[in-house]
């Protein structure tokens with residue numbers, strides 16, 4: 001069995017603590033007090049973050065010189081996503097006069113229905129839309145190991161702009 005030896009160096013930023021954590025952008029060593037962790041413990045709905053940020057660690061320098069802006073933008077889109085108006089496919093009568101120009105947004109295999117819906121409205125809000133119509137969210141059973149089954153949610157919706 002290989003034993004990995006992680007050499008600990010002094011934190012480049014506070015010069016106080018020893019650390020084995022490297023910034024995922026610039027590779028400088030920063031201790032756990034100085035580092036910014038983009039992980040489940042610190043982020044709700046992490047799967048909606050840009051891929052290059054998910055489960056990454058950044059030093060205070062890289063964080064303050066750009067990563068923080070991307071995080072702020074994520075929270076801004078999330079805030080707008082929560083305010084997006086949602087019309088289901090069944091509400092065709094109500095939405096028949098809305099013009100559908102944009103291609104549908106799509107999500108797949110979410111454990112939670114509300115999170116699947118939020119991700120759909122997130123994708124719409126990201127493109128500047130305030131409403132989704134023709135929401136079609138479906139669940140299916142998938143087999144996990146053994147005979148345990150779980151429900152996963154997938155769906156589509158068409159983003160539109162109602163309030164110009």
Ligand SMILES: [Zn+2]
Nearest residue numbers: 011014031034
């Ligand atoms: Zn430090």
Ligand SMILES: [Zn+2]
Nearest residue numbers: 023026059062
């Ligand atoms: Zn860095």
